[in-house]
Amino acid sequence: MRLIRGLTNLKRLSGQADSPLADGCVVTIGNFDGVHLGHKTIIDQVKQKAAELDVPSVVMIFEPQPREFFQGADAPPRLMPFRQKFEALLAEGVDVVLCIRFDERFRSYSAMGFVEDVLIQGLAVRHLVVGDDFRFGCDRAGDFRLLEQVGQEHDFTVENTRTVTVDGERVSSTRVRNALNVNGLEEAERLLGHPYRIHGRIVYGRQLGRQIGAPTANILLHKMPALRGVYVVRARLETGEWRDGVANIGLRPTVDGKRPSLEVHLFDFAGTLYGQHLEVVFRHGLRDEVKFDSVDELRQQIARDFEHARAWLANNPAMPET
Numbered sequence: 001m002r003l004i005r006g007l008t009n010l011k012r013l014s015g016q017a018d019s020p021l022a023d024g025c026v027v028t029i030g031n032f033d034g035v036h037l038g039h040k041t042i043i044d045q046v047k048q049k050a051a052e053l054d055v056p057s058v059v060m061i062f063e064p065q066p067r068e069f070f071q072g073a074d075a076p077p078r079l080m081p082f083r084q085k086f087e088a089l090l091a092e093g094v095d096v097v098l099c100i101r102f103d104e105r106f107r108s109y110s111a112m113g114f115v116e117d118v119l120i121q122g123l124a125v126r127h128l129v130v131g132d133d134f135r136f137g138c139d140r141a142g143d144f145r146l147l148e149q150v151g152q153e154h155d156f157t158v159e160n161t162r163t164v165t166v167d168g169e170r171v172s173s174t175r176v177r178n179a180l181n182v183n184g185l186e187e188a189e190r191l192l193g194h195p196y197r198i199h200g201r202i203v204y205g206r207q208l209g210r211q212i213g214a215p216t217a218n219i220l221l222h223k224m225p226a227l228r229g230v231y232v233v234r235a236r237l238e239t240g241e242w243r244d245g246v247a248n249i250g251l252r253p254t255v256d257g258k259r260p261s262l263e264v265h266l267f268d269f270a271g272t273l274y275g276q277h278l279e280v281v282f283r284h285g286l287r288d289e290v291k292f293d294s295v296d297e298l299r300q301q302i303a304r305d306f307e308h309a310r311a312w313l314a315n316n317p318a319m320p321e322t
Helices: 006-014 037-053 066-074 082-091 111-122 144-154 173-181 185-192 295-315
Strands: 002-005 025-029 057-063 096-101 125-130 157-160 197-203 217-220 229-236 242-250 261-266 277-287
Touching: 002 006, 006 096, 006 111, 025 037, 037 057, 037 125, 057 082, 082 096, 082 197, 111 125, 111 144, 125 144, 144 157, 173 185, 185 277, 217 277, 229 261, 229 295, 242 277, 242 295, 261 277, 277 295
Parallel strands: 002 096, 025 057, 025 125, 057 096, 125 157
Antiparallel strands: 197 217, 197 277, 217 261, 229 242, 229 277, 242 261
16 A cells, blocks of 8 residues: 655656556545544445556545644544554555645635645546535535536546444444543444554653553553543554553543553563554553542552453453454
8 A cells, every 4th residue: 555645745646657546546535533334334435446447546534634623632532543544544455545734725725626636636536435415625615516516527426425334323433432432442342343442652651650560661642542541451562462451541640641641551571662563452441540649549559450450351351363
């Protein structure tokens, strides 16, 4: 799979004779946060049509996500960081991911400017898969009907996305976030098609965990996570080895944390993991994140967390590959 970052690189690529987009492509557009069952159905639509036309499948996403641009800190929490989203799209067999920077310049695009510059000139779109409620352009004048009309003039077709339901309701990123917000890991798993997980690179922390007898692998999160609290987890190291453990995800209020992070203690593990990528699967909620009056109170609670986690794991063994 190929990653194209930004409109400048897209335009440069479209001018090359050996461009993978030289014969056009099939495109879908969205945030694809979580790459849930609904997203996977859309991707299947795109891949099927791309195979029929013998052109690449393309997923267009945005960084930051539009609501993050407009709402800032009030935007909904992310289900996954960018790299994890890219890897998830790769796993679904997408040929090209086009990541457009959503900034003031892109926001100012008119509906027709977006269609002409990005879809027609940049991607040479042959077929477009979007929801019939899709709106775009600085004036929000772009909609499904406009795309159909322009498509007739420029020889591309437009198809509505298929709806996927679970328990009688449409699957969406909002629904996954709402489930995680109330610790509904099982519901989130049904919507995602797999247990909720976060990937990230392990960085140096404050070493507090090591000082209180609970060393952790720390993953810095650039956006506020959809999940907050203390959980039983199963983590996969770069070697492919799986380990059980306990994770705290949130702001670490006892030590006045300022940035969201994921801290993972792996049971019965000795070694250095700095710089490696860790995949963390959330299996069971233990408690909410709490601000303790002292580090010693925190240490005592962590010991109880470990005890509760081991007891839960004894009754809920995991398969080697979660």
